[in-house]
Amino acid sequence: MFEHLRHKPPTTLEREREILVVCAPLRSRANLSSIVRTASSCGIGRVIACGNGRIDPEVARDGADQVRIEVRRTLPAVLKELGRQGYTRVGLEQTTNSQSLHTFEFPRKTALVIGNERLGLTEEELVHLDECVEIPVWNLPNSYNVATATGMALYEYCRQYPRG
Template sequence: MVQFEQVRHRPPTPLAAPRELVVACAPMRSNVNLSTIMRTAGCCGVERMIVCGHARIDKTIARDGADSVRLEVRNSLAPVLRTLREDGYRIVGLEQTTNAVRLADYPFPRRTALVIGNERAGLSEAELALCDDCVEIPVWGLPYSYNVATATAMALYEYCRQHPS
């Protein structure tokens, strides 16, 4: 019988180039959710996160992500989305909308700005109007949507699965 050595916390796989993925967040009610999103972004090799409102990061939750992700705080999301579009990003909202594409079926462009809405209100009509596409994660039970940090983790994982390097 062959035995395999198990190594805990293997070092991260280095990326050949920085990810062309930006996470842009509407004002969040919970700093725990925002900190969890930042930690996940760090795990996915995201280097830039734009957050709106009175954002505070709990570094205990964010851990290493707090050091590897550049956090930019802005007043509102709409001007951020316009600037990202001008910079060549595809603006992709993570939101349940009539014309949203299932996350598993959406081919993420390499240069993507993933837009995350508020925990309760989601993305506003004005913010949705600035999105090129919306992706949603199917739900089979109640409540009708996943926690914002959980949904963001799923979307970031799917982007990374499609663009592993």
Template structure:
């Protein structure tokens, strides 16, 4: 019995737009930011808020840069307050004393996933605004995943919980 393998199938559509916003503090690496944009595009995220001198490398971000609306802001806390007022739950991707394990966290459909800096994570101003923080278990060293990798894991988990 033979069957044809199809590569690069078109994306499966969503029944409704994702109610997920990705918000990033200033990143040190445009490679990480571009990778996050690409992953967000793959996950059907329509809106990202980025801070600082955000430059996207089109070769890395590929089609994600076309499908995700990028908003560049000077500071994240005012934007986070607005998102909360609009009904989003603010979920920081950060290792804190009260973080929930990503494997056991139930994302609200209307989530703003807040991503910290590669070295410094989320600052106090952002952490004070979080409704929840989630972290990804690490079983070796270093003690945390690369920011783009961790964001991909968190976005995938959100999409697993809300596949359509």
């Protein structure tokens, strides 16, 4: 018989993660707050939120203390800047040339770009991306909730780079 104890300490990363999350203006503080909490659980230290970028501390819980949240005005300007900094800008979006999350190999230095809950990423934003990745769906609605989808993509990145 195995003994199971709750609250196992988190795994220690050997190096800092080189992924950050970049969000288009989101309609819901709850979604941004969930994204921040998930980023913290994944050991990701930076989230850029465009628009008003406010979180709900109750939803984000401890994550807000562990993640640096930068609020910026517009997404295209941020994407240009991140490209100059050497990030591969990966949009989480269903497009004609998007790759499945099941087979996508994340570059270590990735800016994961998240679109608006209803509108996704606009054409003006898509032109600044290097890659697009999508999560397959098998029924309606045609996509997952933005916070859920972000969690799935971050988990896959962490699976590919388990030590940071």
